[in-house]
Amino acid sequence: MSIDNQLDKLIAGKRVAIIGPAEYVCKELDDTHGAYIDQYDVIIRLNEFFYCPEELQKFYGSKYHIISSSFWHRINQDYKDPNLAWKVARYCDEDSYKQLNEKTILLECYARNEFNEIYTRFKNTIDSKNLYYGNISSQKYTQVVNLLRNIHPITKTPTTGFATIGLILSLKPQKLYITGITAYQENPYKTHFDGYGKVPDEDESAWPTNGFNGKTFNDKDGKENDKTHHNFMGEAYIMKHLIENKHIKVDKYMKKLFKNFK
DSSP states (O other): OBOHHHHHHHHTTSEEEEEOOOTTHHHHSOTTHHHHHTTSSEEEEETTTTOOOGGGHHHHOSOOSEEEEOOOOOOOTTOSOTTHHHHHOGGGOHHHHHHSOTTOEEEEOSSSOTHHHHHHHHHHHHHHTTOEEEEOOHHHHHHHHHHHHTTSOOOSOOOHHHHHHHHHHHTOOSEEEEESOOTTOOOSSOSSOTTSSSSOTTOGGGSOSSSBOSSSBOOTTSOOOTTOSSOHHHHHHHHHHHHHTTSSEEOHHHHHHHHSOO
Protein backbone atom coordinates (compact mmCIF):
# COMPACT_ATOMS: atom_id res chain seq x y z
CA MET A 1 0.00 0.00 0.00
CA SER A 2 1.19 3.54 -0.67
CA ILE A 3 2.64 5.23 2.38
CA ASP A 4 3.08 8.69 0.85
CA ASN A 5 0.51 10.57 2.93
CA GLN A 6 1.58 8.98 6.21
CA LEU A 7 5.22 9.86 5.54
CA ASP A 8 4.33 13.45 4.66
CA LYS A 9 2.61 13.89 8.04
CA LEU A 10 5.43 12.14 9.88
CA ILE A 11 8.42 13.89 8.27
CA ALA A 12 7.43 17.45 7.25
CA GLY A 13 8.97 19.99 9.61
CA LYS A 14 10.60 17.34 11.82
CA ARG A 15 14.20 16.66 12.77
CA VAL A 16 15.09 13.43 10.99
CA ALA A 17 18.14 11.16 11.22
CA ILE A 18 19.10 8.45 8.71
CA ILE A 19 21.45 5.88 10.19
CA GLY A 20 23.57 3.65 7.97
CA PRO A 21 25.63 0.66 9.14
CA ALA A 22 29.16 1.72 8.09
CA GLU A 23 31.81 0.41 10.48
CA TYR A 24 33.61 3.75 10.80
CA VAL A 25 30.81 5.01 13.07
CA CYS A 26 32.00 2.79 15.94
CA LYS A 27 35.67 3.29 15.08
CA GLU A 28 35.96 7.04 14.46
CA LEU A 29 33.07 8.71 16.31
CA ASP A 30 32.85 9.15 20.05
CA ASP A 31 30.59 7.19 22.37
CA THR A 32 28.09 10.04 22.81
CA HIS A 33 27.07 9.81 19.14
CA GLY A 34 24.25 7.35 19.85
CA ALA A 35 22.71 9.68 22.42
CA TYR A 36 22.87 12.50 19.86
CA ILE A 37 21.01 10.36 17.31
CA ASP A 38 18.35 9.43 19.86
CA GLN A 39 17.40 13.11 20.26
CA TYR A 40 15.94 13.29 16.74
CA ASP A 41 12.17 13.25 16.17
CA VAL A 42 12.23 10.53 13.53
CA ILE A 43 15.04 7.99 13.23
CA ILE A 44 15.43 5.80 10.16
CA ARG A 45 17.66 2.75 9.91
CA LEU A 46 18.64 1.27 6.56
CA ASN A 47 18.02 -2.06 4.82
CA GLU A 48 19.05 -4.85 7.24
CA PHE A 49 19.47 -2.61 10.28
CA PHE A 50 16.94 -4.59 12.34
CA TYR A 51 19.42 -5.17 15.12
CA CYS A 52 22.22 -3.26 16.81
CA PRO A 53 24.43 -5.03 19.36
CA GLU A 54 23.93 -3.46 22.77
CA GLU A 55 27.58 -2.47 23.02
CA LEU A 56 27.31 -0.48 19.77
CA GLN A 57 24.16 1.47 20.65
CA LYS A 58 26.32 4.22 22.16
CA PHE A 59 27.53 4.85 18.58
CA TYR A 60 24.46 4.05 16.43
CA GLY A 61 21.70 4.93 18.88
CA SER A 62 19.09 2.78 20.58
CA LYS A 63 15.98 4.37 19.05
CA TYR A 64 14.36 3.96 15.63
CA HIS A 65 10.95 4.51 14.11
CA ILE A 66 11.41 3.37 10.50
CA ILE A 67 13.35 0.60 8.75
CA SER A 68 13.82 1.75 5.15
CA SER A 69 14.73 -1.21 2.97
CA SER A 70 14.69 -2.65 -0.52
CA PHE A 71 13.36 -5.94 0.96
CA TRP A 72 15.02 -7.47 -2.12
CA HIS A 73 14.88 -11.26 -1.79
CA ARG A 74 15.09 -12.37 -5.44
CA ILE A 75 18.55 -13.59 -6.39
CA ASN A 76 19.82 -12.82 -9.88
CA GLN A 77 22.23 -14.78 -12.04
CA ASP A 78 25.26 -13.32 -10.26
CA TYR A 79 24.65 -15.78 -7.41
CA LYS A 80 24.84 -19.57 -7.47
CA ASP A 81 22.30 -20.16 -4.69
CA PRO A 82 18.77 -18.97 -5.61
CA ASN A 83 17.74 -19.08 -1.93
CA LEU A 84 20.72 -17.10 -0.68
CA ALA A 85 18.76 -14.04 0.49
CA TRP A 86 16.53 -16.18 2.69
CA LYS A 87 19.68 -17.47 4.40
CA VAL A 88 21.72 -14.29 4.83
CA ALA A 89 19.43 -11.21 4.81
CA ARG A 90 17.99 -10.08 8.14
CA TYR A 91 14.83 -8.81 6.43
CA CYS A 92 14.32 -12.38 5.16
CA ASP A 93 14.65 -13.81 8.66
CA GLU A 94 11.57 -14.19 10.85
CA ASP A 95 13.56 -13.69 14.06
CA SER A 96 14.50 -10.21 12.84
CA TYR A 97 10.86 -9.14 13.00
CA LYS A 98 10.49 -10.62 16.47
CA GLN A 99 13.28 -8.30 17.67
CA LEU A 100 11.78 -5.09 16.26
CA ASN A 101 9.99 -2.57 18.44
CA GLU A 102 6.22 -2.67 18.13
CA LYS A 103 4.68 -0.32 15.56
CA THR A 104 7.93 0.07 13.62
CA ILE A 105 7.26 1.29 10.08
CA LEU A 106 8.66 -1.03 7.40
CA LEU A 107 9.26 1.28 4.47
CA GLU A 108 9.99 -0.10 1.04
CA CYS A 109 11.68 2.95 -0.48
CA TYR A 110 10.90 1.94 -4.06
CA ALA A 111 7.62 1.82 -6.02
CA ARG A 112 7.27 -1.94 -5.86
CA ASN A 113 6.24 -4.59 -3.34
CA GLU A 114 9.04 -7.05 -2.66
CA PHE A 115 7.85 -7.21 0.93
CA ASN A 116 4.69 -9.14 0.01
CA GLU A 117 6.53 -12.48 -0.20
CA ILE A 118 8.23 -11.81 3.13
CA TYR A 119 4.90 -10.91 4.74
CA THR A 120 3.28 -14.06 3.38
CA ARG A 121 5.92 -16.19 5.08
CA PHE A 122 6.05 -14.32 8.40
CA LYS A 123 2.52 -12.90 8.66
CA ASN A 124 1.77 -14.07 12.20
CA THR A 125 4.97 -12.61 13.64
CA ILE A 126 4.70 -9.32 11.75
CA ASP A 127 1.06 -8.84 12.73
CA SER A 128 1.71 -9.73 16.37
CA LYS A 129 4.28 -6.92 16.59
CA ASN A 130 1.87 -4.40 15.00
CA LEU A 131 4.45 -3.59 12.34
CA TYR A 132 3.25 -1.28 9.58
CA TYR A 133 4.36 -1.82 5.98
CA GLY A 134 4.12 0.58 3.07
CA ASN A 135 5.84 1.23 -0.27
CA ILE A 136 6.01 4.62 -1.95
CA SER A 137 3.93 5.35 -5.04
CA SER A 138 5.37 5.45 -8.54
CA GLN A 139 4.73 9.21 -8.61
CA LYS A 140 6.72 9.74 -5.42
CA TYR A 141 9.53 7.48 -6.62
CA THR A 142 9.78 9.47 -9.86
CA GLN A 143 10.01 12.66 -7.80
CA VAL A 144 12.79 11.16 -5.69
CA VAL A 145 14.82 9.96 -8.69
CA ASN A 146 14.43 13.32 -10.43
CA LEU A 147 15.58 15.11 -7.28
CA LEU A 148 18.77 13.02 -7.26
CA ARG A 149 19.31 13.26 -11.02
CA ASN A 150 19.01 17.04 -10.94
CA ILE A 151 22.14 16.97 -8.77
CA HIS A 152 23.99 14.36 -10.83
CA PRO A 153 22.72 12.29 -13.80
CA ILE A 154 22.69 8.80 -12.29
CA THR A 155 21.24 6.27 -14.73
CA LYS A 156 20.73 3.25 -12.47
CA THR A 157 18.50 2.50 -9.52
CA PRO A 158 19.60 4.44 -6.43
CA THR A 159 20.91 2.44 -3.50
CA THR A 160 18.59 2.05 -0.53
CA GLY A 161 20.49 4.77 1.30
CA PHE A 162 20.22 7.33 -1.46
CA ALA A 163 16.63 6.44 -2.32
CA THR A 164 15.84 7.11 1.34
CA ILE A 165 17.81 10.37 1.42
CA GLY A 166 16.03 11.64 -1.69
CA LEU A 167 12.66 10.59 -0.29
CA ILE A 168 13.15 12.35 3.03
CA LEU A 169 14.43 15.54 1.40
CA SER A 170 11.34 15.57 -0.83
CA LEU A 171 9.20 15.58 2.32
CA LYS A 172 10.73 18.84 3.63
CA PRO A 173 12.12 17.95 7.06
CA GLN A 174 13.28 20.76 9.33
CA LYS A 175 16.69 19.10 9.50
CA LEU A 176 18.20 15.90 8.09
CA TYR A 177 21.20 14.29 9.78
CA ILE A 178 22.99 11.44 8.04
CA THR A 179 25.60 9.07 9.41
CA GLY A 180 27.03 5.68 8.47
CA ILE A 181 26.80 6.06 4.68
CA THR A 182 29.96 6.20 2.55
CA ALA A 183 28.63 5.67 -1.02
CA TYR A 184 31.15 2.81 -1.20
CA GLN A 185 34.08 5.19 -1.18
CA GLU A 186 37.32 3.52 -0.21
CA ASN A 187 38.25 3.88 3.43
CA PRO A 188 39.94 1.56 5.94
CA TYR A 189 36.67 0.33 7.42
CA LYS A 190 34.08 -2.23 6.42
CA THR A 191 30.76 -1.34 4.82
CA HIS A 192 28.86 -2.78 7.80
CA PHE A 193 29.54 -3.02 11.51
CA ASP A 194 29.96 -6.53 12.93
CA GLY A 195 26.48 -7.88 13.67
CA TYR A 196 24.61 -5.79 11.09
CA GLY A 197 24.11 -8.76 8.79
CA LYS A 198 23.70 -12.44 9.55
CA VAL A 199 26.82 -13.06 7.47
CA PRO A 200 29.96 -10.91 8.02
CA ASP A 201 31.22 -8.76 5.14
CA GLU A 202 34.37 -10.82 4.81
CA ASP A 203 32.48 -14.12 4.34
CA GLU A 204 32.87 -14.67 0.59
CA SER A 205 30.18 -17.39 0.55
CA ALA A 206 27.61 -14.59 0.33
CA TRP A 207 29.35 -12.74 -2.50
CA PRO A 208 28.28 -12.94 -6.14
CA THR A 209 30.42 -14.91 -8.57
CA ASN A 210 31.70 -12.09 -10.76
CA GLY A 211 33.15 -8.65 -10.16
CA PHE A 212 32.38 -8.19 -6.47
CA ASN A 213 34.92 -6.87 -3.98
CA GLY A 214 32.93 -7.21 -0.74
CA LYS A 215 31.36 -3.79 -1.19
CA THR A 216 29.97 -3.42 -4.67
CA PHE A 217 30.63 -4.21 -8.31
CA ASN A 218 33.64 -2.24 -9.47
CA ASP A 219 37.06 -2.56 -11.05
CA LYS A 220 40.24 -2.79 -8.98
CA ASP A 221 40.87 0.92 -9.47
CA GLY A 222 37.51 1.75 -7.88
CA LYS A 223 35.85 2.71 -11.17
CA GLU A 224 32.38 1.48 -12.07
CA ASN A 225 32.03 -1.17 -14.75
CA ASP A 226 29.08 -2.52 -16.73
CA LYS A 227 28.08 -4.86 -13.91
CA THR A 228 27.55 -2.16 -11.30
CA HIS A 229 24.04 -2.32 -9.92
CA HIS A 230 24.17 1.30 -8.76
CA ASN A 231 25.99 4.45 -9.83
CA PHE A 232 27.94 4.69 -6.60
CA MET A 233 30.39 7.28 -7.92
CA GLY A 234 27.47 9.47 -8.95
CA GLU A 235 25.91 8.97 -5.52
CA ALA A 236 29.17 10.09 -3.91
CA TYR A 237 28.98 13.28 -5.97
CA ILE A 238 25.37 13.78 -4.82
CA MET A 239 26.43 13.37 -1.19
CA LYS A 240 29.26 15.86 -1.64
CA HIS A 241 26.81 18.37 -3.16
CA LEU A 242 24.26 17.93 -0.36
CA ILE A 243 26.91 18.42 2.31
CA GLU A 244 28.61 21.42 0.71
CA ASN A 245 25.30 23.16 0.06
CA LYS A 246 24.12 22.43 3.61
CA HIS A 247 21.02 20.51 2.57
CA ILE A 248 22.01 17.87 5.12
CA LYS A 249 24.13 17.58 8.25
CA VAL A 250 26.64 14.73 8.53
CA ASP A 251 29.14 13.44 11.08
CA LYS A 252 32.75 14.60 11.05
CA TYR A 253 34.05 11.49 9.28
CA MET A 254 31.60 11.77 6.40
CA LYS A 255 32.31 15.48 6.09
CA LYS A 256 36.01 14.78 5.61
CA LEU A 257 35.43 11.74 3.35
CA PHE A 258 33.27 13.60 0.87
CA LYS A 259 35.28 16.83 1.03
CA ASN A 260 38.15 14.81 -0.43
CA PHE A 261 35.98 13.12 -3.08
CA LYS A 262 36.76 14.17 -6.67
